[in-house]
Amino acid sequence: MSSPARTLRLQPEDNVVVTIDVAQPGDATSSGVVAAARVPKGHKMATAAIAPGAPVLKFGQIIGFATKAIAPGDWVHEHNLAMGEDFDRDYRFGEGVRPDTLLPEAERATFQGFRRADGRAGTRNYLAILTSVNCSASVARFIAKEVERSGILADYPTIDGVIPLVHGTGCGMADKGEGFEALKRTQWGYATNPNIAGVLLVGLGCEVFQIGRMKSEYGLVEGERFRTMTIQDEGGTRRTVEAGVARLREMMPSAASARREAIPASELVLALQCGGSDGYSGITANPALGAAADLLVDNGGTAILSETPEIYGAEHLLTRRAVDRAVGEKLVDTIHWWEAYTRRNGGEMNNNPSPGNKAGGLTTILEKSLGAAAKGGTRNLAAVYRYAERVADHGFVFMDTPGYDPVSATGQVAGGANVLCFTTGRGSAYGCKPTPSIKLATNSDMARHMTDDMDIDCGDVLDGVSIADKGRQIFDRILAVASGEQSKSEALGYGDAEFVPWQIGATM
Amino acid sequence: MSSPARTLRLQPEDNVVVTIDVAQPGDATSSGVVAAARVPKGHKMATAAIAPGAPVLKFGQIIGFATKAIAPGDWVHEHNLAMGEDFDRDYRFGEGVRPDTLLPEAERATFQGFRRADGRAGTRNYLAILTSVNCSASVARFIAKEVERSGILADYPTIDGVIPLVHGTGCGMADKGEGFEALKRTQWGYATNPNIAGVLLVGLGCEVFQIGRMKSEYGLVEGERFRTMTIQDEGGTRRTVEAGVARLREMMPSAASARREAIPASELVLALQCGGSDGYSGITANPALGAAADLLVDNGGTAILSETPEIYGAEHLLTRRAVDRAVGEKLVDTIHWWEAYTRRNGGEMNNNPSPGNKAGGLTTILEKSLGAAAKGGTRNLAAVYRYAERVADHGFVFMDTPGYDPVSATGQVAGGANVLCFTTGRGSAYGCKPTPSIKLATNSDMARHMTDDMDIDCGDVLDGVSIADKGRQIFDRILAVASGEQSKSEALGYGDAEFVPWQIGATM
Ligand SMILES: [Ca+2]
Ligand SMILES: [Ca+2]
């Protein structure tokens, strides 16, 4: 007798499992249920009777409703499952809010981090050179190169490095409106990210993004932690590089005095990312990362889900988890903004399963978007933020960003993320400074193929490792990396080219 | 007796001069005309009688029409000068076309350049690492760093360097439409720019901007001059870096075999740029650069004017110079495209003189835009190109780009520019690879203040150096830099952070 066909249950309350092997009628399966029909690999098999009109649950969430009676062992797909009529316009704000799952303080995890003056905690200790505009990008890099060449940092081993964060925008743009505001929040967010001990902000002088205006709007004061300069004031490239190196030298003793200490995991702000998804993303790495996010939230920490275009169609499941109506409505407003944004740019929002998705086992838009949202876990939605806005709430939160990895992560880091987890199926080479990025492979083949880049192989979920155990493993790695252990992308030196602020609006 | 008030005549046919000193009624001026009114510094004084309704000429072009009789010595400004009614909708295609001014072949200048296989000429001899997407940016930089660390290039002194050209886009974008097409032209344009001897194009693998698609659309064939790879195919960061270094090593012997030889100046393709303009831009550096552009065109070469938002309002003067109606209409279409582009992004096209501009002496939108367009000189408009489109015509041409310097220059270099001149009043620190950039200061104060960055001080035009002589000096420097002399920005090491393709459309 052959071994039962493997299946995967994503959450205990689900009434379907995902098949890892093809199941033929009469086949025993690892779910304990005997297949009543042929169920292709990666598709859904019912493990309970589902009455017509009753919800089908996957990821612990409604992915649609039975269009006819479904028996245990049945294949569940387009022939017997559909979105409920008008379900997609029914936000049911807060209906799905669950009781608090916070651990008692005594049971909460800690990590070794840097306590900053504003009370937040860093997991790294960088000096950063920010740039107001592309016109000062080369000078920022020359300053960093000169610091490296000089060998000054050898005297300050507790400083992780001097990072030039250069970009392509800052001029040729409107000096007000959402594009300008997004850039301003991004710059300020990086300047104050707790992984950065001190900031030198370098401009050209005549750009649209005026440093003086940013300083006055945020009440920024020059000092040991924050200095600014412009190439036009200093008198050209060489003098600016010299003066910039001098300013950084002045910052080093104070930056170097930071020491790691035990800090509650509640001070961790975890950015959730995925890029280069595949058919396994929604059933291995994303749910496993979601379990880790739940653990972090239960420890009082913060997990930021983003990538609005990828959760499109599942927003009414997030609104059910919203702690109050205002939070839910802010998410809905965000969705409407995206519909207008894509429309005025000649496109449309569309996250419907493609024919390829359907062949792979995805039936509804809910199911597809939930695969992406699964990395956010299952806790209540505490807040919704604009791109690059400072994340102040603890718990599970959403930040509006594009799906494009570097732009999305830049917004999250600006929001204060001090650690980042990134799931990938095709194999992303993403890395970040100042925020360490942990890469999670959705399948073992890719994890082996790109072994230098992948921190954790989540493909073993298909071999029987539970989502809960995998989540615990990821959570432990988050604590270790937050405490100073290098992630793979950090060891490779990533992070100098991945600062990409979202450009909204016309380039003039 | 005091010396006469200084004035500046921009073109011989002008009926106004610009005052360098304030002129009081009765003051002698260096134009030979006695001031009949107080004329503020930087403003216009008539040097001939102008009848009501007759054109006022500055830059050798119509900047408006007299609204009352103007006598020699009169101050010319809003009280007696305005745009003609409907003048701004009257394109008069080709009416201003002038006879050919091409020099006899025997009298034409030459430079020492690299003759490429496709017949075009390079002024530099780089190897480039292009990136299809931000996700391969770090790997591109790691490859360049490893080449540098290895010291291989010491064996190939005729190679100017290995440049990683990284950017923020390539995914999270529509896979068709004007944004995608602009990026495709940009990548292909860099890959084939004659200043580049060989190209390694590195991708991630799953990005929207697919390398395979670009290869098939342009018929690109892998060989000694062009190689591609993806991180996902190679198996991660380390293997891609190793393989990338190996591919570049294979390209080096052939790249290094290039030798400079005498090449007609007709093979020069000059990108015209300005950034950080001031009140002197339109009367010193821009007209001087225009004179150099005219010299280049008379030598059979090509000069590319760009920055559509900055010539807005003067397009009907360029259409008069268009060699045929189709060329003129293409420019008008471009203007209309920009009106729609800014409108759908919540802005509007507006290049009207501001109150500050008016106080400084600019009366009409024509005059303001002509100050920017003056760097294009006075020759016939031979062609109009889309952003990053291959420039195939010789003569004076226009390429549609934003005004923002790095984005504009990226389009011009993609178009094939092998040398670049950049005027600046406030003081730009721009530099470019693979195309050397020559920086022209509009005023001597800034030229002294930023002496490490400025190649030529055009402020001496105010002290009596003629526009024609200044143009000759710039033209000679263009030939010298094209022949291998380093520009200031090259010596400083600029050009690794200024590759900024125009992002059109939504970031998803
Ligand atoms: Ca994703
Ligand atoms: Ca993504």
Ligand SMILES: [Ca+2]
């Ligand atoms: Ca709140």
Ligand SMILES: [Ca+2]
């Ligand atoms: Ca300009």
Ligand SMILES: [Ca+2]
């Ligand atoms: Ca410009």
